[in-house]
Amino acid sequence: MSQLIRNGKDFWTGAIYIVFGSAAIIISRDYGMGTAVKMGPAYFPTILSILLILIGVISLVRSFLKQGSPVGAFALKGLVLIITSIILFGVIVRGAGVIIALPALVIISSYASSRFRWQYALVLAAGLTVFCILIFQKGLGVPLPILGSWFGQ
Amino acid sequence: MELIANIGLGFSTALTPVNLLYCLAGVFLGTLIGVLPGLGPTATIAMLLPVTFTLPPVSALIMLAGIYYGSQYGGSTTSILVNVPGEAASVVTTLDGYQMALKGRAGVALTTAAVGSFFAGTVATLLIALFASPMAAIALKFGPAEFFSLIVLGLLAAIVLSRGSLLHAVGMVVLGLLLGLVGADVNTGIQRFTFGIPQLADGIGFVVVAMGMFGIAEIIRNLENEEHRSTIVSKITSLMPTREDWKRMIAPILRGTAIGSALGILPGSGSILGAFAAYAIEKKVSKHGKEFGTGAIEGVAAPESANNAGAQTSFIPMLTLGIPSNPVMALMIGAMIIQGIQPGPSVITEQPALFWGIVVSMWIGNLFLIVLNLPMIGMWVRMVSVPYHYLFPAILVFCGVGVFSLNNTEFDIYLMALFGLLGYVFVKLDCEPAPMLLAFILGPLMEEYMRRALLLSRGDPMIFLQRPISATLLALGVLAIVAASLPMFYKKREEAFRE
Numbered sequence: 001m002s003q004l005i006r007n008g009k010d011f012w013t014g015a016i017y018i019v020f021g022s023a024a025i026i027i028s029r030d031y032g033m034g035t036a037v038k039m040g041p042a043y044f045p046t047i048l049s050i051l052l053i054l055i056g057v058i059s060l061v062r063s064f065l066k067q068g069s070p071v072g073a074f075a076l077k078g079l080v081l082i083i084t085s086i087i088l089f090g091v092i093v094r095g096a097g098v099i100i101a102l103p104a105l106v107i108i109s110s111y112a113s114s115r116f117r118w119q120y121a122l123v124l125a126a127g128l129t130v131f132c133i134l135i136f137q138k139g140l141g142v143p144l145p146i147l148g149s150w151f152g153q
Numbered sequence: 154m155e156l157i158a159n160i161g162l163g164f165s166t167a168l169t170p171v172n173l174l175y176c177l178a179g180v181f182l183g184t185l186i187g188v189l190p191g192l193g194p195t196a197t198i199a200m201l202l203p204v205t206f207t208l209p210p211v212s213a214l215i216m217l218a219g220i221y222y223g224s225q226y227g228g229s230t231t232s233i234l235v236n237v238p239g240e241a242a243s244v245v246t247t248l249d250g251y252q253m254a255l256k257g258r259a260g261v262a263l264t265t266a267a268v269g270s271f272f273a274g275t276v277a278t279l280l281i282a283l284f285a286s287p288m289a290a291i292a293l294k295f296g297p298a299e300f301f302s303l304i305v306l307g308l309l310a311a312i313v314l315s316r317g318s319l320l321h322a323v324g325m326v327v328l329g330l331l332l333g334l335v336g337a338d339v340n341t342g343i344q345r346f347t348f349g350i351p352q353l354a355d356g357i358g359f360v361v362v363a364m365g366m367f368g369i370a371e372i373i374r375n376l377e378n379e380e381h382r383s384t385i386v387s388k389i390t391s392l393m394p395t396r397e398d399w400k401r402m403i404a405p406i407l408r409g410t411a412i413g414s415a416l417g418i419l420p421g422s423g424s425i426l427g428a429f430a431a432y433a434i435e436k437k438v439s440k441h442g443k444e445f446g447t448g449a450i451e452g453v454a455a456p457e458s459a460n461n462a463g464a465q466t467s468f469i470p471m472l473t474l475g476i477p478s479n480p481v482m483a484l485m486i487g488a489m490i491i492q493g494i495q496p497g498p499s500v501i502t503e504q505p506a507l508f509w510g511i512v513v514s515m516w517i518g519n520l521f522l523i524v525l526n527l528p529m530i531g532m533w534v535r536m537v538s539v540p541y542h543y544l545f546p547a548i549l550v551f552c553g554v555g556v557f558s559l560n561n562t563e564f565d566i567y568l569m570a571l572f573g574l575l576g577y578v579f580v581k582l583d584c585e586p587a588p589m590l591l592a593f594i595l596g597p598l599m600e601e602y603m604r605r606a607l608l609l610s611r612g613d614p615m616i617f618l619q620r621p622i623s624a625t626l627l628a629l630g631v632l633a634i635v636a637a638s639l640p641m642f643y644k645k646r647e648e649a650f651r652e
Contacts, residue, residue: 050325052328093566
């Protein structure tokens, strides 16, 4: 299989476009097409989806025909740590409050760097948390939960 | 003289202490971001948008504009001093700017960039003042067919001017249009692609998409190889150019300003194309063409004037037509909508104080930039060497808190993470996110104009070709795409991006 694909970037881009396009067509089936004069909610999305699938198919076919560069390695450590730290921030921000959620975000994400040092990460976490509370909560009046509902606030 | 009265109105708006303060804050932040490594103007403006929502509309837009052209400016400082362009438009400045610095003429290069930028900014501001009203007047006659075709032209131009495969860029635009349709349909109220999630009923927030695709994805990419940033910064001795230097920079500044202003209006490019074109043309035209690449002052003056002029004139289509020419302008449109202003040709007549206030503030902002940059250069130099491993957690914190404060919902945080992941995958596949963001913002508009146009023509799609302005706009777009896919132009395009 992998010998057949001459251009990994074309192949995967094509695949993604086809998946998105097909999903959009299937989902918008129930919305009602209408006519060109009185377009239903499905009209424009269906045109776009067909176009996207078409582009995906061309890209996919091209990946077997034309030589190209392979997809480079993913920075898995960075990817996992950054995405995890953001999602964790979302999960605990209301319950624990920014006073815990922000340091967690800073320390977990900092760990993605090859130059991670505990002492620097802790100082950075403390500094950014205080800065954010001052700027957003006090300065701009954004209702940030400083201490969250888990602490009976 | 209507123009003078308008500019007077602009000064009276822009010179209020509050607006002066936000203008200063904007250019200061912009310069800071331009100087800091690994943080582009699109991500920054997305990050700071939530902060501006609490401000009055004029102040908010003045500050956002300041961030944009300030970042162009800060980018050139790092290009000259450490050979690292702070953002894409200042890539060409590294060629001769850094060479000048190596020869001990860093100060002169910085002054040249400052003078060129200020002159270009002044001219471009005047151009906006002169052309905005006539253009808006023409645009007021536009029907839905013309607006539809204008959007198509804008998207096609964005495709032509993006890096990588044309086919993939078209796909990114279509995908962006589709994502823009998520939420309630305007005409029927039917929820489209919302999966029953109530937070999606009003659509996906553009700030969420921009932060994810530009902010988060960029961080993950930068972490792939944390390069060692050289901390050896060139010494600045004298800022004052010699008489010979002054003489040599005049013509390049004039040419750079003209090229940058003209190309800045084009959709999809903003300031980047102008800077590249100005450098290439100057190299051909200049008497000192052979010195280019070894520290020729013309090689700094021309692209620096061009990128600032382009940054400025890219406001013209945004302010007069309501059609953004690049992702930053797309974010500005989003900011206007959130502030309750419907962008389009009626802004000038309905909100003259807002419009002229923004235009005049750009000139004032350029003045601030000179004051900020030349005497305070020592401070910016120190910023250049901030290590990335301190910077990216801070960016994450701002994105997280900013996106949460938008609607006070955790859902936006998860969505931002998802777009960060998607953005990174697209980066790995060489698909540029800029055309997608543009399409994302224009998607609902495009559908609405298409609906109205076809309603008028009783379903006949020929309406787009029968109306002369609409047909011309579409023809221009098709021409651009055809030209870009011809083999000879295709090669040129590849070369232009590689340089």
